[in-house]
Amino acid sequence: MSVRPLTTLTYALLGLIQQAPLSGYALMKTFQTTPMRQYSGSPGAVYPALRKLERGGLIRGAVERQGSLRPRRVYHLTSRGREALRRWLSPPVTVEDAALRERELMLRFALMDSLLPPAQVDRFLKTMAASIDDYVESIAPFMDAAGMTSHATLALESGLEGLRGRAAWARRARRRLGNRRRGRKAR
Amino acid sequence: MSVRPLTTLTYALLGLIQQAPLSGYALMKTFQTTPMRQYSGSPGAVYPALRKLERGGLIRGAVERQGSLRPRRVYHLTSRGREALRRWLSPPVTVEDAALRERELMLRFALMDSLLPPAQVDRFLKTMAASIDDYVESIAPFMDAAGMTSHATLALESGLEGLRGRAAWARRARRRLGNRRRGRKAR
């Protein structure tokens, strides 16, 4: 019953296909030519992932013949795919997410805007900021721990700054998006 | 001849063992209880990696019998291991490193202080700052690109802030460490 969650790459594919139907090659190119490349774009990863998604009924490919060029399969999201994506996007952010899956978090945020209602986006950002705060609190004590070299301390400082920066970003994003939202008291 | 580079986990193990001889279990615990956990610490990863390192002659394990508890293998670095670590730590930072391997970079910095001379540490930080700048320049134009949703723009903004923060950190670290260094003009 409980299907194990798909990989980040898989959700990235799902998210891009949701925004507009795309071929495997176009998806690869998107990864290779934009900041999305963090989520990888080698043919050996993309094509098998797409076939797996199609087998699972989350996307469907239509062969498009164009001139004499090799025909391409253009994929579009099925309703089951849309639901799977929504299920991945919906849960509040945990401390584990904040500590170990920053990229996945940013991918989720980037993909959720047309799929989740504003209230859930707001919850995402709120729990993200709170989880980062919690995580920072849990690792900040290491700054004064014994046995840390000066380099280790500096590295940890960089990590903490990154985390605090992201928490601040989440709060700022919340305010900005909040201003666009109706049905909620302005601050 | 050209051995493919080891994984990040492998170098994390090498670096910890270099600081003090440790058993596989102690290494796992270090990963599980400190901010190092990003580099993973499951038994299924750590023990096989240690055996591989020993087969390759980079570490050597000595069995320590203690009371009736299961004896443990305490590993120490060999000279070949120290050289492998140094070779990994030495190269200047590339734009690829800055774009895709931030964690590996911070690990390198955290581990290099007793293994590289100050001039090489300085070069690491200098090239790190420069590479991040280059990468930022290459992706900043996407902020104004067409077809970006407001969420994608915000996500990219967060990424850019993180990068700029790390570049600033590298420059700050350079100055701080520079003050400790002799034989160089003070600024």
Place this chain on the structure above:
DNA sequence: AAAGGCATGTAAGGTGTTACATGATTGT
């Protein structure tokens, strides 16, 4: 003529995750 882009795909190889197995000791 060669190189590179479009377009899909497979094969080999290594790495990681989760879960389990073992067995003694220490804490509740």
Place this chain on the structure above:
DNA sequence: ACAATCATGTAACACCTTACATGCCTTT
């Protein structure tokens, strides 16, 4: 009596990377 900690390890499984294969078209 049960759980947790010390301590090492294996098995199953999935995943990714790199490299290659194929074939047509366009550009240099």
